[in-house]
Amino acid sequence: MLAAGILHELSTPLSYVQANLDQAKEDVAALEEGPRARALRSGIEDALEGSQRALTIVRDLRIFARGNDGKRSAFDVNDAVRMALRMAQHELKHRATVVTELGQVPQVVGQLTEVSQVFLNLLVNAAHAIAPGDPKRNRVQVVTAVEGERALAKVATLVRASPRTR
Numbered sequence: 776m777l778a779a780g781i782l783h784e785l786s787t788p789l790s791y792v793q794a795n796l797d798q799a800k801e802d803v804a805a806l807e808e809g810p811r812a813r814a815l816r817s818g819i820e821d822a823l824e825g826s827q828r829a830l831t832i833v834r835d836l837r838i839f840a841r842g843n844d845g846k847r848s849a850f851d852v853n854d855a856v857r858m859a860l861r862m863a864q865h866e867l868k869h870r871a872t873v874v875t876e877l878g879q880v881p882q883v884v885g886q887l888t889e890v891s892q893v894f895l896n897l898l899v900n901a902a903h904a905i906a907p908g909d910p911k912r913n914r915v916q917v918v919t920a921v922e923g924e925r926a927l928a929k930v931a932t933l934v935r936a937s938p939r940t941r
Contacts, residue, residue: 782837789830796823835861849882852890852919852926859894860917866902871913871932880919880926897930905934 800819806812835858856877867873883890894917901915914933919926 782833786833793826849884850887852880853877855891858891862895863898866899869907870902870905871910871915874916876918878920883926901932
């Protein structure tokens with residue numbers, strides 16, 4: 776409940792920031808074209824992207840904070856994977872390139888938060904198995920597919936050895 780309250784408190788100011796940036800974007804669009812206007816537009820676009828990412832993280836954390844209510848329902852495994860990928864992005868970005876192949880999978884019955892937590896744990900474990908510093912050499916692959924009538928999900932790592940110095 777505490778986490779949900781904190782997330783609510785964060786989402787309100789983030790929404791204000793988002794709205795003000797949207798207004799600033801409109802206002803800057805009216806400026807004469809030039810280097811200053813381009814710089815302002817670029818800065819506003821970057822800030823909008825960042826605030827949208829923050830709002831998405833808050834939304835995902837709010838889903839996690841609700842926790843296990845004991846109710847099972849049908850959901851898309853790809854939604855659970857996407858949520859986990861967003862949450863693990865910070866752990867992965869300095870260690871590996873993430874490659875996703877999300878197929879058309881049937882809905883599954885269970886708890887979205889629990890399945891997403893499993894994927895988050897797999898992704899964080901994969902990140903921790905890779906030394907930081909050379910994300911272009913390493914891959915974390917996430918695949919969803921259909922196997923018979925079942926949804927299949929796979930998380931794999933490919934770690935390439937650093938070139939040897941002579």
